[in-house]
């Protein structure tokens with residue numbers, strides 16, 4: 759039986775921290791769906807389509823990874839895609855409380871769904887999409903934090 763995992767998030771934008779988690783996860787499962795959550799209560803910088811296109815560029819050549827979007831409940835998206843694992847990244851203790859609540863809620867909604875937490879390489883632990891947006895907004899160099907295509911997209915958005 760093929761094991762499918764979902765790595766859900768905003769990915770606004772994808773960072774090297776996310777890429778690190780993706781490369782670690784794909785070693786554990788047969789198929790990984792990196793899923794951009796459409797969240798009507800968040801005002802994203804990049805459109806869902808732009809985020810997916812950037813992911814596809816950054817992850818080209820990584821076998822077994824698909825990039826998609828979803829709205830509604832993650833539990834329903836998992837059922838619809840025969841996924842039994844949710845991957846999330848943990849950077850610091852501050853991530854833990856929210857992630858713990860989400861994992862328990864997702865299990866309540868889908869009792870076959872297990873959440874696994876992966877830790878990135880030490881030099882990626884300080885990285886977040888919001889910090890990258892902040893640096894790019896003020897014209898800082900984000901090239902060591904994101905794929906070149908992402909850096910280019912951010913520069914274009916903020917030049918407007």
Ligand code: ADP
Nearest residue numbers: 766767768769775776846847848878882885886
């Ligand atoms: P969300 O809005 O769901 O938090 P993010 O795109 O910010 O979406 O993050 C998606 C997942 O990736 C979360 O589990 C988050 O903890 C994890 N993550 C984000 N940045 C990093 C990083 N630098 N290292 C490891 N995990 C990370």
